[in-house]
Structure formats: structure tokens, C-alpha cells
Amino acid sequence: MTQERKIAVVTGGNKGIGYEICRQLAQKGVDVILTARDEARGTKACETLRKQGVPVRFHPLDVDDPGSVGRIREFVERAFGRLDILVNNAGINIDAEKTGANVDLETVSRTFRTNVYGPLLLCQAFLPLMRQRNFGRIVNVSSTMGSLAEMAGGYPAYRISKTALNALTRVLAYESMGTNIRVNSMCPGWVRTDMGGPEAERSTEEGADTAVWLATLPDGGPTGGFFRDRKRIPW
Numbered sequence: 001m002t003q004e005r006k007i008a009v010v011t012g013g014n015k016g017i018g019y020e021i022c023r024q025l026a027q028k029g030v031d032v033i034l035t036a037r038d039e040a041r042g043t044k045a046c047e048t049l050r051k052q053g054v055p056v057r058f059h060p061l062d063v064d065d066p067g068s069v070g071r072i073r074e075f076v077e078r079a080f081g082r083l084d085i086l087v088n089n090a091g092i093n094i095d096a097e098k099t100g101a102n103v104d105l106e107t108v109s110r111t112f113r114t115n116v117y118g119p120l121l122l123c124q125a126f127l128p129l130m131r132q133r134n135f136g137r138i139v140n141v142s143s144t145m146g147s148l149a150e151m152a153g154g155y156p157a158y159r160i161s162k163t164a165l166n167a168l169t170r171v172l173a174y175e176s177m178g179t180n181i182r183v184n185s186m187c188p189g190w191v192r193t194d195m196g197g198p199e200a201e202r203s204t205e206e207g208a209d210t211a212v213w214l215a216t217l218p219d220g221g222p223t224g225g226f227f228r229d230r231k232r233i234p235w
């Protein structure tokens, strides 16, 4: 019997860590839906991967737009009738110059819409499909900047949004107990991307590794955890 290919949706797949997660998952034989908010950037990324012999599909997705989340859910349900893997990778970090004492609500709200509400809506969109088949792997790409154990100052909206994303991981993992749905957070480390900058210590290949590992966990694998380099780290 041939094994059924897993279907994955990756958000923010047009560049950086998300692009690399798509590449590595597709290389492992996963049927990847690379999503991006900008259609031209997304299709270009898919074309580049196709030329490298790594075929992936494209679908537009702006995680900050509930209508767009609804459209990808409809597409996935119609085209496949299931979703096995959801990687909430898309994220913004727009408050480098701010402190907790002066950050404005518009910045916090924008950051939350992308980094927290988007992942929440996507989980709500796809969990019913995962529950139907009792299979799911949800990976929330977080950051140790959101770790309460290592909390420091600066980047307040970004930090608080990642703490909230980690809480979402815990809530959904708890609610999925007793099922074959695994929900985990991970930190990619400091990675050379547009967000991480050129001085960062890690390549995107290194940054994507733990997310890909969590996305392809075997049955009985960990759930409700926060990981870096495939090891648990403190919340």
C-alpha cells in the first residue's frame, strides 16, 4: 500500500524561514501549499522551488484578513477534503524602536492581528478538518523573545504577541488531548532573513529545521511544548 501524501499549509512562505520550511517539507514528500499575501511574490517563490525540482502549490493568504483565511479553508476542503499540517510562520516585528512605556496601540494591534489572531483563525479554520480524520500537526513559529522565562525589554508588541501565541499553543494542545493532533511552538533562533538581518547567526536551513521536525512528528510525538533545536525550552 502506498502511503498517502500529507497536505501542508505554510503561511508567509514567499521568503525567509517560511520559504525554507516549504522547501524542506516538499523535499520530504509533503504536498505543500505555499501561501503568501502577495500573489506575485508567492508565485515567484513557487517557480524558484519548481526550478530546483521541488514542486509546491501556491494559494494567496493574508493572515491579517479573515476573509482570506476563509477562502483558503474553502480551497483546501474542496481540493483535498483534509489538512494534515499547518505551519503558522507569517509574522511581523515592527516595534524595534519602541518600549513598553511608549508603544502605541495601533502598533500592538497590527502586530497581534498578524502574529496572534491570524494563527488563531487558521487553527479554528483547520482544526475541524484535522479532528474529522484524527490527524494534525500544528506548528506555531514563535520566538524566545516571547518567553516569560527569558523576558527582557524592547520590542514590546512583538514580545507580547509571541507570548500570546505560545499561550494559544498550550490552549489548543490541551483541548486536543487524547487525539492525534499535535500542537507545538518553536523558536528558530536568530536567523539571517529580512527580519533577522544579515548579522544573524543562523541560516534559514538551520532556522527551519525544528519547525519541519515538529510538522512531521510521528504519532505519539510531543504536544503542547516550546522547542528550539528539537529540544524543549522554557516558556
Ligand code: NAP
Pocket (backbone or CB within 6 Å): 011, 012, 013, 014, 015, 016, 017, 018, 036, 037, 038, 041, 061, 062, 063, 064, 065, 088, 089, 090, 091, 092, 093, 114, 141, 142, 143, 144, 187, 188, 189, 190, 191, 192, 193, 194, 195, 196, 197, 200
Ligand atoms: P521575514 O523574512 O520578514 O518573513 C516574514 C514572512 O511573513 C514574509 O513571507 C511576509 O510576507 C509574511 N507575512 C507578514 N505579514 C503577513 C500577513 N499579514 N499575511 C501573510 N504573510 C505575512 O521573517 P522571518 O525571519 O522569515 O520570520 C518568520 C517567522 O519566524 C516569524 O514568525 C518570526 O517572528 C519568526 N522568528 C524569526 C526570527 C529571526 O531571527 N529571523 C527569530 C525568531 C522568530 P511579505 O513578504 O509579504 O512581507
